[in-house]
Amino acid sequence: MEKLKFGFYWAASCGGCEIAVLDLDEKILDVLEIAEVVFWPVAMDIKYKDVEAMPDGHMDVCFFNGAVRTEEQEYMAKLMRRKAKTLIAFGSCAHTGGIPGLANVADAKEIFERAYLKSPSTVNPSNVVPEVKVEMKEGTLTLPEFYDTVKALDQVVDVDYYVPGCPPPTGLINEAIQAIAEGRLPPKGSVLAPLKSVCDECPRVREEKKITEIRRIIDFEPDPEKCLLDQGIVCMGPATRGGCEARCLNANMACTGCGGPCPEAIEQGSAMISALSTVLGLAAEREEGFDPDGLMQQLKDPIGTFYKYGLPKAIINRRVIEK
């Protein structure tokens, strides 16, 4: 049997998804039994022009990790779409925008000001900021444009499948590769993860939820046996798709939501806002003149809490840019 041709590419991401592939350990040898890797810039010496020279649809599967925030990444996303028969958004950033997507609370100008001019560790006496085009006496130098808005992969090109997680857990990666090898992939557009939420996989003991204050992990030492939400810590488990076997909960940390929305959920963040609002309350709420803002202001950063990995896929997916 001819081997399948795999490609891997990274865009706006940290590189963790590339490492997750290696987390397969010795199973990666089984992968190489059925597939050969034809494009993987992080691991092999190959240039963009080599991919451009491939015929369209040459790769069977491309695993694309990272969000899209520069002109170069957009170009590569479109190129990978052309060269691969099946394009898989691999990891939170490609799936829902991920941590880089939080940059949608700012725009390109603000980000450059912070990174190149204002941050305390920056030494930049001549105030150099990257530009798309610079004229030198030897010729014109160019850089890809840095966009105002970070996008998930499917907001740029058509995506066939999604493997969620930051990074995707090895169980899900294995399962996805098995499904590809055996030709039993579900309908196009599916998320290759279980249908239930993280809570379904969480070993902690849950009671009827009724909390009166929001606490953070720095405030106290949580009971490792009890549900973190029951203890007042905002855990995104109820609004997050499982498949990770509750790995953060097993390490006594709250779920931050990297698995993306549950199936049929309109949106992950608002699902959690809705859920939290049903369990967080005070006896005094029924009294005249109660201030609900005070109750909620215990929560320091709603976007960072509810949309940590999903701002580009939210209903309103960036801070408004006033024209």
Place this chain on the structure above:
Amino acid sequence: MTDFEPKIVGFLCNWCSYAGADLAGVSRFQYPPNLRVIRVMCSGRVHPAHIMEAFKNGADGVLVAGCHPPNDCHYISGNLKAQRRVALLKMLMAQLGLDPERLRLEWISAAEGDKFARVIREMVSNLKELGPSPLHDSEAVIAGDD
């Protein structure tokens, strides 16, 4: 911006606020025609996504109206849930650059037709001062997202 007519989406609960709006009608209280009413069984049924979706689709303001706390809610505590959701959403809206004043929560009973008319009049005049929603011509809400 004198000719700007704001669009308001109003989620009114079946048991109190919708009846309050009805009373405003049969009592012939005057209020401006800027409100699009959506009747829901309970203000606690209004999901945060409904509100965000209304803003995304061009609402300049959103009203959520339900039964008076502490004990008027037909479903015991739906109004309190709406109150908490709106409080959280207002914080979220501030981070997204949308003025939280565009979202308003009001308790309007079936006997308060006059209050209903007053709330709508106030909202319209506030929104006229705030101007059109900045989402009208922003690049937020990426195409191909649905």
